[in-house]
Amino acid sequence: MDLNYLTAYNLKRKMESGQISCLDIAESVFSRIEDIDGTVNAYIRVEKENAFKEAKKIDRRLSSGEKIEDFT
Numbered sequence: 001m002d003l004n005y006l007t008a009y010n011l012k013r014k015m016e017s018g019q020i021s022c023l024d025i026a027e028s029v030f031s032r033i034e035d036i037d038g039t040v041n042a043y044i045r046v047e048k049e050n051a052f053k054e055a056k057k058i059d060r061r062l063s064s065g066e067k068i069e070d071f072t
Helices: 008-017 022-040 048-063
Strands: none
Touching: 008 022, 022 048
């Protein structure tokens, strides 16, 4: 499944149902950047490691029962 073409609403639903994780989404985004940025040259800096760290934090919060709506 190519996550890059799903809407935010569909990504949220899949995360809430456990079909995908926030880390899956982050990995998909960075994979796409790697695939096309050599052609479009749109990024000055890519913070992959920081994004993965934050995605893992979100996944832990979701696995502990928090709802996305409660995130601030």
